[in-house]
Amino acid sequence: MAENKMLKFVSVEQKTPPKREAGARVQDFSEIYAAFVQPAAQEQAGRCSQCGIPFCQIHCPLSNNIPDWLKLTAEGRLQExxxxxxxxxxxxxVCGRICPQDxxxxxxxxxxKDFESVTIGSVEKFLTETAWEQGWVKPRTPRAELGLSVGIIGAGPGGLAAAEQLRAKGYEVHVYDRYDRVGGLLIYGIPGFKLEKHVVSRxxxxxxxxxxxxxxxxxxxxxxxLDELRARHDALLIATGVYKARDVAVPGAAxxxxxxxxTYLTASNKVGMGDKVPEFDSGxxxxxxxxxxVIGGGDTAMDCVRTAVRQGAKSVKCLYRRDKxxxxxxxxxxxxxxxxxxxxxxxxxxxxxLGDGKVSGVKAHRMRLGLADSSGRQAPEVIEGSSYNMPADLVIKALGFDPEELPTxxxxxxxxxSRWGTVKVDFKTMMTNLDGVFAAGDIVRGASLVVWAIRDGRDVADQMHLYLKAKADARLAKAS
Structure with missing residues (x-):
């Protein structure tokens, strides 16, 4: 009787790939986790309980069929x-590396709750790296060219996901980006210790x-x-993301x-890729x-503090108004x-x-958590008379991002x-108020996760295909 390679969570403990020691990893910007080797990946995949309602899949924005590919991995059927x-x-x-799987x-x-989760992200990374090494990853070339052209504004994860899907359907796809490399946030915003740049360029x-x-x-x-691009292409997608930094309205912010x-992360990433950055060279x-x-408590703040450590900062503090x-x-x-x-x-x-022309410190006050606000989270309140100072030669504001003023x-x-500056779309068709112009990703939903941008890019590609097919059918009907 064949051995059951699943349901091993009761006998096999959770193990993650080896993580480099902190003292060694802060000396460079390389990824901190090693990759699984095949026996370890198969063993960890075999811990999956193959539950009837897979909450892992339900809570994945892409609805990835996680239990099935974990089972195939455990059985050694890696290409499948x-x-x-x-x-x-x-x-x-990318998702195997940077998604907040936790x-x-x-x-x-x-x-x-009782046995610790399956290490899904690490197995996903193992699978995809194995696929690249074995030559299983191939370009999705179309079966036939449709003779229609699509323009995409933004070469970040949402735009790239849409480009892949639309090109596979047979459209001529042109992606426009204001930067000099493909990848958007993946290249310029996320540090190499989480996502090495060759992964994106590949x-x-x-x-x-x-x-x-x-x-x-x-x-x-x-x-x-924008009008020129609309004339040049049969449909257009706005997938610019959101890059306008939220500010903090306190004295000394200038x-x-x-x-x-x-600004800080882009400079660091450019230097890491060999570019000359005068603002970095000047110090x-x-x-x-x-x-x-660093002011803030999100993943961008974590990227900043960990980058500062690697650059050799004397001290690094993260200031956050709520608790851990x-x-x-x-x-x-x-x-x-x-x-x-x-x-x-x-x-x-x-x-x-604080400072005279140049920052020399931060004056902060202690906070306490009060009643819940409209989001359901306890609202932070200032504790009167709790002010204190801390030294600071560099203050990094990581308070989130808003959309740029795209119409202008x-x-x-x-x-x-919208009143928040995000592009308005019909949420059924994902089209803006301009015929043939679609929008997806953070520029519609606001600052969010890379995995959501990928989901939106794939969804909008389907909607653009329906629009272009209807447009082509109407032309044929008119011609006949």
């Missing part, structure tokens, strides 16, 4: 497991091999107007040395030898940051940034946006 994994995910090698699939694993090369054309260093509204998170965006204070239990970021990232020497200052918020930026005042 990979094929099933990539059927619903345009970038499984809040999504793994956090909802039914064996979590995916970009695959899309080029699939027939997607990239137009880099092209800022829509500057080099080309001092030198008080910088937005994306303005380099944390080396400085007292660094109420942090919006991944607890796994918080733990990694603590291991690397970051000091978390809970229940504190900036009152003012694109030279398209007719484009409708």
């Amino acid at each position: 497991a990979y094929e099933l994994s990539q059927a619903t995910n345009s970038m499984p090698e 809040r999504l699939c793994e956090g909802n694993c039914v064996i979590e 995916r970009a090369k695959l899309l080029e091999d699939q027939g997607v054309t990239f137009h880099l260093n092209v800022a829509v509204g500057d080099q080309v107007k 001092l030198d040395g008080v910088v937005p998170a994306m 303005d965006l380099d944390a080396k030898g400085k007292h660094v204070v 239990d109420n942090m919006p970021g991944s607890m796994r990232e918080v733990k990694n940051a603590e291991e690397e020497g970051v000091e978390f200052v809970w229940l504190s918020a900036p009152q003012a940034f 930026l694109f030279g398209a005042p007719e484009l409708s946006v």
Whole structure:
């Protein structure tokens, strides 16, 4: 009788791939986790309980068929497991690395309470890296060309997911991006210790091999107007993401040395890729030898504090107005940051940034959690008379992101946006108020996770296909 390779959670303990020691990993920007080797990946995949209602799949934005590809992995049927994994995910090698699995699939694993969850993300990373090594990852070239053209504004995860799907259907796909590399946030925002850049460039090369054309260093509204792109293509997708930094309205916010998170992270990532960044070379965006204070509690704040440690900061503090239990970021990232020497200052918020021309400190006040607000979370309240100062040579604001003013930026005042600045769409068709112009990802839903951008990119590709098919059918009917 064949051995049952599943349901081993009662006999096999949870194990993650080896993690480099903190003292060693802070010396570079390489990923901190090793990859599973096949026996370990199969053993951990075999811990899956194959439950009747897979909460891991339900809580995955992409509805990845996790139990089935875990079973195939446990049985050693790795190519089949990979094929099933990539059927619903345009970038499984990215999601396996940077998804907050502790809040999504793994956090909802039914064996979590008593036996610790299946290490889904690590198995996913193992599968996709094995697939690349074995040559199983191939460009999805179309069976036939449809003779219709699609333009996509934004080469981030949402735009790339849509590009892959639309090109596979047979459309000519052109992606426009204002930066000089493909990947958007994946390249410029997320540090290499979470996502090494070759992982993104490898995916970009695959899309080029699939027939997607990239137009880099092209800022829509500057080099080309939205109207020009609408005339050039049969349909258009806005997938720009959100990059406008939220500010903090306190005295001293304009001092030198008080910088937005994306400015800081982009400089660090560019230097890591070999670019010359004058603001880094001058020391303005380099944390080396400085007292660094990061304001915020999300994953971007964790990226900033951990980057500052690697740059050789004298001290790194994370200032957050709520407590640890109420942090919006991944607890796994918080733990990694603590291991690397970051000091978390809970229940504190900036009152003012101190300094004469250049920041020299942060004046903060203590907070307490009061009654729940409209979101259901306890609202932070200032404790009167609790002010204190801390030294700071570099303050990084990681308070989240808002949309840029796209109607002005694109030279398209007719484009409708919400009161938050996000692009308005019909949520059934994902089309904006402009015929043939669609929008998806963070520019519609607001700042969110990469996995949601991928989901939106795949969904909007289906809606654009329906629109273009109806348009083509109408032309044929008219011609006949």
